[in-house]
Amino acid sequence: MKTRAAVATAPGADFDIRELDVDDPRPGELRVRVVATGVCHTDAIIRDQWYPVPQPVVLGHEGAGVVEAVGEGVTGFAEGDRVVMGPASCGECPQCTAGHPMYCEDFYARNFGVRRADGSTAFHDGQTAVGSHFFGQSSFAEHTIVAARAAVKVPDDTPLDLVGPLGCGLMTGAGSVLNVLRPGPGSSIAVFGTGAVGMAGMLAARASGATTIVMVDVVPSRLDFARELGATHLVDASAGDAVEQLRAVVPGGVAYALDTTGVPAVFGQMAASLATRGHGVLVGAAKLGTQASIDIGSLLMTGLTLSMVIEGDAVPREFIPRLIRLHQDGRFPFDRLIRHYPFDQIGAAFADSAAGTTLKPVLVY
Known part of the structure; x- marks a missing residue:
C-alpha cells in the first residue's frame, strides 16, 4: 500500500514529505495507522548524523x-487495537529476560539499524529502499510497520493525540525518576534542564512525594513554567554558579539529581550538587566521543552513585499504562507540555523544539 512519510535525506536538511510504498506486516510485526507522533531531540540528532544511521530513512519514535493488520505469529493484538509505540527489544537476551529490555543486547541494531535482521526495509520509493523500524516503528509516516514487541496496547478511550511521547521522551524522564532514582516522600531532587524530559522527571518526582524539587536551567520563562507545574525552587544557571545556588537552597546537597542535557559541564554540576551517598542519573544524549570530567578526588569520600540511563530503564508494557493511570488521576499532567502541529508542519515543529518555544511538539495526521 501507499503512505505519506517524512524522509530524512541529509544532515541538517528539511524532511522530505513523499509517498512511499509500505510492506504488509511480516511475522512478528504489526501495521499501524499512525494518529499522532511526538518530535524528540533524538530524531534531530539522528537526522544530523550524531549516530551513523543510514539515510534515506523515516524517523519518528513516539507514535x-x-x-x-497483524503479522504471522503475533499474539495479543487485533485489528482496531489502540497502541503506543516504544523501542524495540529482542525479549530473549539476559537483559530482556531480567526485566531491563531498554538494555537489550541487540538494542542498537533493532532501533538504529533501520533495517530488519535480513537487511530489508518496510518502505520503498520506487526501487529505492528507505530505512524503517527506527526505534522499532518509524512513526513519521501515516502508516508504518512496527515490531510487535515495540507496541503497547492501551484502552480504547486513550487520547492518541497525547500519549505518543510516553513511548520515549516522557518515559525517559519519568522512568529515570520512578524506576531508577526512586525518591521517597519528603526527599529532595534537582533536575537539570527544563525540556520535555526534565519536566516529565519533575512531574514524576511530584508524584513520588518528593517535597524539595529544584529545577535548573538558563531560560527564565521555562523556569517559571516549571514552578507553575510544581517545582519548589528554581536555579537560573546564567545568574551565577549553579552548584552554589543549589546548595544555598538545599544545604549539603540534594539526595537525587537528573541531568537531561547531555552537556559535559552540566554533568559535572549535577555530580557536585549531590549530598553524601546521593544518586545522579544522566539521560541527555551527547555526540559519540563526548568527554565529561568530574573531581574524583573530592567526590571519592561522598559515596555517590552516577548512573547512565536509557529510556528510563522501563518495561514499556508495564510503565506506559502506569503513566496513563497517573495522568488520569491528575498526578502526571504531561498534556500541559504538548503542542500539536499538522504533519505538513513538521519543519516548524522541529524549529520550535530547537528554539525551546515548544516543549513537546506532537504531529497529528
Whole structure:
C-alpha cells in the first residue's frame, strides 16, 4: 500500500514529505495507522548524523495509532487495537529476560539499524529502499510497520493525540525518576534542564512525594513554567554558579539529581550538587566521543552513585499504562507540555523544539 512519510535525506536538511510504498506486516510485526507522533531531540540528532544511521530513512519514535493488520505469529493484538509505540527489544537476551529490555543486547541494531535482521526495509520509493523500524516503528509516516514487541496496547478511550511521547521522551524522564532514582516522600531532587524530559522527571518526582524539587536551567520563562507545574525552587544557571545556588537552597546537597542535557559541564554540576551517598542519573544524549570530567578526588569520600540511563530503564508494557493511570488521576499532567502541529508542519515543529518555544511538539495526521 501507499503512505505519506517524512524522509530524512541529509544532515541538517528539511524532511522530505513523499509517498512511499509500505510492506504488509511480516511475522512478528504489526501495521499501524499512525494518529499522532511526538518530535524528540533524538530524531534531530539522528537526522544530523550524531549516530551513523543510514539515510534515506523515516524517523519518528513516539507514535500512537490503531492496528490495521497483524503479522504471522503475533499474539495479543487485533485489528482496531489502540497502541503506543516504544523501542524495540529482542525479549530473549539476559537483559530482556531480567526485566531491563531498554538494555537489550541487540538494542542498537533493532532501533538504529533501520533495517530488519535480513537487511530489508518496510518502505520503498520506487526501487529505492528507505530505512524503517527506527526505534522499532518509524512513526513519521501515516502508516508504518512496527515490531510487535515495540507496541503497547492501551484502552480504547486513550487520547492518541497525547500519549505518543510516553513511548520515549516522557518515559525517559519519568522512568529515570520512578524506576531508577526512586525518591521517597519528603526527599529532595534537582533536575537539570527544563525540556520535555526534565519536566516529565519533575512531574514524576511530584508524584513520588518528593517535597524539595529544584529545577535548573538558563531560560527564565521555562523556569517559571516549571514552578507553575510544581517545582519548589528554581536555579537560573546564567545568574551565577549553579552548584552554589543549589546548595544555598538545599544545604549539603540534594539526595537525587537528573541531568537531561547531555552537556559535559552540566554533568559535572549535577555530580557536585549531590549530598553524601546521593544518586545522579544522566539521560541527555551527547555526540559519540563526548568527554565529561568530574573531581574524583573530592567526590571519592561522598559515596555517590552516577548512573547512565536509557529510556528510563522501563518495561514499556508495564510503565506506559502506569503513566496513563497517573495522568488520569491528575498526578502526571504531561498534556500541559504538548503542542500539536499538522504533519505538513513538521519543519516548524522541529524549529520550535530547537528554539525551546515548544516543549513537546506532537504531529497529528
